[in-house]
Amino acid sequence: MARPRKFDEQQVLHSATETFWTSGFAATSLDDLMRATGLGKGSLYGAFGDKQALFQRVLDGHCANVTAGLRKRLSGPDSSAATRLRALFDVAVAAGAPPGPQRACLLAKSTAELAATNAEVAVRAQQTFTTFAGLLRAEVENAQAAGDIPGDRDPQRMAHHLLTVLRGMEALAEAGMDESVLRDAADTALASVGLNQT
The missing domain is CATH 1.10.10.60 (Homeodomain-like)
Incomplete structure (x- = not known):
């Protein structure tokens, strides 16, 4: 026993x-x-x-947590979808504000270090980013239903664009780029899908 x-x-x-x-x-x-x-x-x-198995448990848990956090952040009525999308980018901008940049997301750090040589890490990263894109697409569709984003825009393409900008902003924040650079990126991304900052 x-x-x-x-x-x-x-x-x-x-x-x-x-x-x-x-x-x-x-x-x-x-x-x-x-x-x-x-x-x-x-x-x-x-x-x-072994070390690899422990790391995979750690990464899986982190990915589950950040996915749950994004899902919670993007949940709510269609009428608030635009506000939630703007708030998501505001958080990304704030990551580069004083007292200084935050450390890189464990997913981003692990992907950069290991995805090219570790299939398990690559698969987990792809699954997680695909889930992120799906959550963003749903939110774009919610904003379209509420009339806050033009209905003739492709929500999948917009979701991929927003995800790419968000992840790029994270890298810039970690590098210590000025907050104004992140704000420019956020405002341009939101405007590109038909959402202007208010």
């Missing part, structure tokens, strides 16, 4: 997430993970598998 675990799995995953997020996959050693989680090698491997 297996002995019950004597650690909080969610806390261990949180500590591992912070470690991978700070250092990246390649630069994070098993010793780093042991120090961060307080677990020995046997406990880590027994509970989560």
Whole structure:
């Protein structure tokens, strides 16, 4: 009979997430993970598998969380869809405002580091970005239904454009670009789909 675990799995995953997020996959050693989680090698491997398996759990959890956050942010009545889209871009602009840029999204960081050589990471990134695009498309369609975005615009193409700008703004914010650059990008993206800032 297996002995019950004597650690909080969610806390261990949180500590591992912070470690991978700070250092990246390649630069994070098993010793780093042991120090961060307080677990020995046997406990880590027994509970989560090897470093790659633990990282995949971390990335999957992060992707689920950010997807749930975006879904919640974009939920509500059609009459408020335009406001929600504007607010989404306002948050992206605020990421570059003082006291300074925020660290890159773990998904973006992991995709840049690993997607070209790790099929599991590439698939997870593609799935997550496809979901993001679907949520944006639904919101564009909601805004079209409310008369806030012209109905003759292709919602799929607009969603892809908005997603690309949002992810680009995140990279610019991490690089410390001036907030005015991000505001210009946000305003231009919204105007391009027929939404002007109010």
